[in-house]
Amino acid sequence: MTAQNPEDFGSALLPEERRRLILERLSTQGRVFAADLCGLLRVSEDTVRRDLRELDEAGLLRRVHGGALPRIQMSPSHQARVGLHQSEKQALAEVAAGLVQPGQVLFIDGGTTTLEVARHLPKDLRATVVTVSPPVALALAEYPGLEVRLVGGRLHPEALTVVGAETVEALRQVRADLCLMGVCSLHIDGGITASYAEEAATKRVMVQNAAETVAVFTADKLGTLSPFVVAPAERLGTLVTEARTPESVLAPFRKLNLRILTA
Known part of the structure; x- marks a missing residue:
């Protein structure tokens, strides 16, 4: 079966799938913009903000105005x-x-x-x-x-x-x-x-x-x-x-x- 783009799923994506795609995009591009994610995932800005907030609370990224950056990390000794x-x-x-x-x-x-x-x-x-x-x-x-x-x-x-x-x-x-x-x-x-x-x-x-x-x-x-x-x-x-x-x-x-x- 051929892999589908996120756009093919639209709002049918489960929350876990959306958040996985957000993290993948953050990993490859170094930052994500909320406006771009709305178009990519075909969901509302409120939904994207909620996903980013929950990923931030889980320690998986850092929310900033308009999107998110990777989480600031401290190196071990x-x-x-x-x-x-x-x-x-x-x-x-x-x-x-x-x-x-x-x-x-x-x-x-x-x-x-x-x-x-x-x-x-x-x-x-x-x-x-x-x-x-x-x-x-x-x-x-x-x-x-x-x-x-x-x-x-x-x-x-x-x-x-x-x-x-x-x-x-x-x-x-x-x-x-x-x-x-x-x-x-x-x-x-x-x-x-x-x-x-x-x-x-x-x-x-x-x-x-x-x-x-x-x-x-x-x-x-x-x-x-x-x-x-x-x-x-x-x-x-x-x-x-x-x-x-x-x-x-x-x-x-x-x-x-x-x-x-x-x-």
Whole structure:
């Protein structure tokens, strides 16, 4: 039997079916407009508002004026994320590490995915690494060709990165060729966002002071929002994410002329 479009069902759609279609559209487009949903689902504006309200109350999206955005999320701590999606992170790390050239000055951000990138750098690489991540600095301690600089600051216990005014000022003194950035959330409208304000401040400086920024992240980070803004999505140069990511989700980022690599 051939699959039917939502328009073919019209008002015959059950509430659960309508809400599933709303969430699917939100996942692929990054936002939904109530007026568009009325036409798509062939229901009244009151019905759409009720569906959005109930999805919001269930924690599945965030209602805004005129429609809805993905729910703002808080990332679990570094320790809680260490064992998650490990094989996927290793595959992404291999791709991202291949972008590094000898002689470059690198920013390597904190996070479990960028930690894997550090571990996948060539053992004979000669470069300078500036990092806010003690785990990354430790992982690179035995690389004979690397000059590793761990900037100062206060240790953020959940993110396991150094943060604060001292950290931001140290990063401002560096001009990097490449920033390898871990991403809490990436949304076509909301841009790069982070779970913690001080972590967002350090990420913001790294993006500003790098000739190119490479965002390395698993597919679940796409289309999501975290509370603190880092930079617009167009400030990125390259996205490295999973091959299973639907093309419909990646398409808006391709329109920004970002290079997209998958693993």
